Amino acid sequence: MDREVLKKAFQIVWINGKGWLLLTLVSNILLGITPLIVLWLSKELINSVLELIQNKNPENYQHIIVLIAGQFAVTSTNSIIKHFKDYYDKVFSIKLDQIIQESVLTKISEIPLNIFEKQDFYNHLVRINGSQGGRFIAPINQLLEILKVSINIVGFLFFLYQVHFALVIFSFIAAIPMYILNKKLGTRGFLIKYHNTPAGRELEYIVHLFKDRQTTKEIRVYNLTQYLKEKWKTRFQEVVKDTIKLIKMNQATKLGTETISTLTYSVASLLIVHITSSKRLTIGDFVAVGQAVQGLQNLFNQISLLFANIHNEMLYIKDLFDFLEIRTGTDTNEAEAIDFDIGVLKNEINIINLSFKYDPNGRDILKNINLKIKKGEKIAVVGSNGSGKTTFAKCITGLYPIETGKVFLDGIDINKIKPGSLYKMFSIIFQDFNRYAYSVYENIGYGDVEKVGDYEDIERIARLCGIDSFIQNFKEKYHTRLGKRLFDGEDLSGGQWQKIALSRAMFKGSEIVILDEPTSALDPISEKNIFEEFNKMFSNKTVIFISHRLSSIKFADRIIVLKDGCLIEEGTHDELIGNKNEYYNLYHSQAEWYTSKVMSQR
Template identity: 35%
Template sequence: MDSLKKSFSFILRNRTGKIWVALTAIAALFEGFVPFILVWITKSIFDLVAKALRTSQSDLYLHAIWMLLLFVLINLLAAAIRFMNEFYTQKTQSRLDHDLEYLLIKKVANDPISNFDIPDYHNHFSRLQGSVGNKIILPVQNIFATLKQTISCVTFICYLTTIHWSLVLLAIVSCIPLIVMQFKLVRVRFFTNLYQTPLFREINYLKYLLTARENVKEIRIFGLANHLLNKWSEKYLNRASEILKVQTKQTMLKLGVEINSALIYLLATSTLLLMTRANFITFSIGDFFAIIQSVQNLQHSFNELNSIFSKIYESNMYVSDFQNFMKNDQEKSTQRDIKTLSQPLTKGIVVDKLSFSYGQGKTPVLENVSFEIKPGEKVAIVGANGSGKTTLIKCLIGLYPVSYGSIYINGIDINEISKADLRKNITVIFQDFIKYHFSIRENIAIGNVDAISNLDEISRVSQLTGIHEYINVLPDQYETKLGNVLTEGIDLSGGQWQKIALSRALFSDGQIIVLDEPTSSMDPLAELDIFNSFEALVSEKTAIFISHRLAVSRIADKILVMKAGRLVEQGTHEELMKKEKEYYSMFMAQAKWYEKDKSGVA
């Protein structure tokens, strides 16, 4: 019942949906009576023609023609209502597709980033994809379809009861086995889809590996095409086999319905003939047609009701699945009083005994991390791969919830800071930043879409990062499209893309700037230029950067050394080198690569 209420609430949000509900209700009421009315008109036509043939009364033919015109008019009116209803159904479904997809995307965009590390979350979202509007509108459609078929059933039952109760019993009893089979099939169909979702996602992933532009080079170089194609084929055929089993059961059920209908027709006709022979009842040729058609229509209505009830059951499971997904935790903090960060920052960042793990009971990725960053301080976070650097950053910027320990920004607990205000004041560019296939201007202005038309500021930050000169010689300059997915744009080198991303970070104008390997794709000279102007780039901002190249960390005011999720050292480059511990070992190991041995080989 809750699912049905939810479907109605979605549909009635706009005028189109309200018109559709009203029109569908009218259509259900009208079409519910139409089958019996048409049977009765046809009976009357048969009787009039039969009587005319016996008596040669010419006015009976005219009467039959008028009845035939009425038959045609009712059919035309039913068709007009049906076509209008179908039009508004498509219109309402299209609007629902947009509105519900919008809700799903908005929900995913606001979910905790930790959800994206959970496979079941992706399975659940994938399961809801495709014709969302149709799946939500179905429960309401089925309710009106139930009304229509119920009216049809009642009219035929009332008529057949006046002939003989056994005809009604025959039609009803014959449907019981099919009802049981239909409900079992619905459960099988829904849970097949449920359990097939992970496999379906894997199939799509393999297809993506084989067809996406960014994968082509590596697939060709390693000769992976046949291996991945065979893997895709095996999994695709396995899934198709499971789906075919369900479709086979469905086909057998439909065959059962057809056989059942033929048997009922045979039994009903035989019963009528036996009753007539025994002089139990007498009827005209029109009565005979009406009775047989009524038995068939009654059985058809029962079968339709059975199918509708199973669809209601199935569509309610989908709506419940949709509701469960929408009810899952959205990105929120355990906020007591939502606060905002003052400008400029006066107290910096304090991390106190921070621990984090991906899910309960799992090994901590961060463990008991504590440090302080002063306002305007430039801090480098270094460590081997898997040491927890990026996870620490994601906690610092509020992407991962702080459940153990505390993070304070400007003296305010991060859980009490408005998410919007946090995003506004912290700018982050990760190593795997997005390369938007938009114009260069849009790629940079994405850092602050409210100022997307401020070309002067876009140009200023581009000059700081050294990409302006390259952009300026392009025919369309900042309106040049990048990438070849949407249009025939230009391709940038890795280093050029990194300068675009760095420009994006500077354009956002947050008080805290976080850079994850900001120069990893640049050549040594470009990297040297960036770090020579690093002070100008970040100016008065508090800056945090992650880098594997420890020589870069020498420009930092403070260095945080991570190892296995723990903060093992912190201090300036000179202080840490004197200690001759983790940082010293890492720095000296890298330094050897830049020294030539006696043979002159690097």
């Protein structure tokens, strides 16, 4: 058992559920005492009934009624305590699950974006999904259950030891193999889930392809249904194969331990008969001893199973703690980090010797980038696919952790700025911008969630971006939900979604705006027109345009050319054309391609 993991779990339970913990402790103590009382009452009841039959003494009736009433009261109290405890277990489990899931969501939001590129991260994320509240209280509950069982055991041991010490030994024998086998089974079950997580993710992905209305179109058109079903079937059988092996082992283990339990009980029964014949035991004593042996045997088996279950649950809880302790990538203590007020970029962004790689042993995606961007300057970052343009944008905004080189805002290292404060400095429209399945108000208002209820300003931004006209055609205007993912909302065209994303960026009102190829799906002329429109809208902002189409960004104050992660050229469009280097070659090769395409369409 990992004591450190159990200690952390206990601290979380104690902080959030002192009342539940104390209630569980008291209820388990009471539940531990009641079986002993029931055993004594049963013994007395049998003896009283026998005496009534043998002696025909009417006074025994009253005694029997008292014993029966006592049995009823104890059994009813036991049942009430159990159901009361089960109710509060479930309620607290739900509460704790919410707390843990909130912690997981918070952690996910803090983890650097480059970690999302790793498959191990997604596998880990899948493993910790589900009801963690129940898993957290399980080992605590089981420890307290052990306390209850231990009280039972002490009582039964005292009772049986007075009859014969060998009865104690026979009751204990079966518990040892049960503990060892269940512990091994639990570990094997965790490892099977651990190793099958990638296959499980693929199964979920294939099912998603069939269920999602966007992806199912192509599956039908390309006749992929049978092929993907076979792929799903193969993966499913791989997972099921291991699961069936585990079930087989589990059943074999149960059969083995139950056989040992039955055998030891049979031997103990013979001993009880021998003791009864050699000592003067009443029928009630005989029945009570038999019940005590069987009960003690079950209790030893139960306590061994509880210890094994605690070990098994700790494996899952440790996996959760490992996730919550993933490094966030920042080298700055939160208490030492500083705020950088929105809209106060006074001078420049200064990038010094910036390099970046996803994996410590992998290749450099960015290599020794040095660049200064003045306040209010319009910069275009260009290059072929894979040149590092998007990675560059994610590094300077703090989405990717910077481990080699520095990025300064007005001389302040962005690693020293609180992430939330840093993100306020940037409005970004990514190529794969989000399309939220909520209202128009929310889709725009999410640019600044603190003002998401400022409907007047949202509508002003929508008019400025030219989307108010089509929103007014919706039945519920700005309250209209968009998309079909969650609700029966309005579907928008690609261009309309792009303008929603633009409105969101404008509503945020940040000092620095980054447009990371949000119009790459459009034709070159449309993209050029939209970029020029963006340039006018953000005339008083520092803007970074990212594009692989050079004809769209000729208006920029300065053009930065990336190739294989290196900054190889910078200047105005005319300057770079005059240099006749990489930019010149890219520009003319694209111009020739567009010209030949136009000619072929005539």
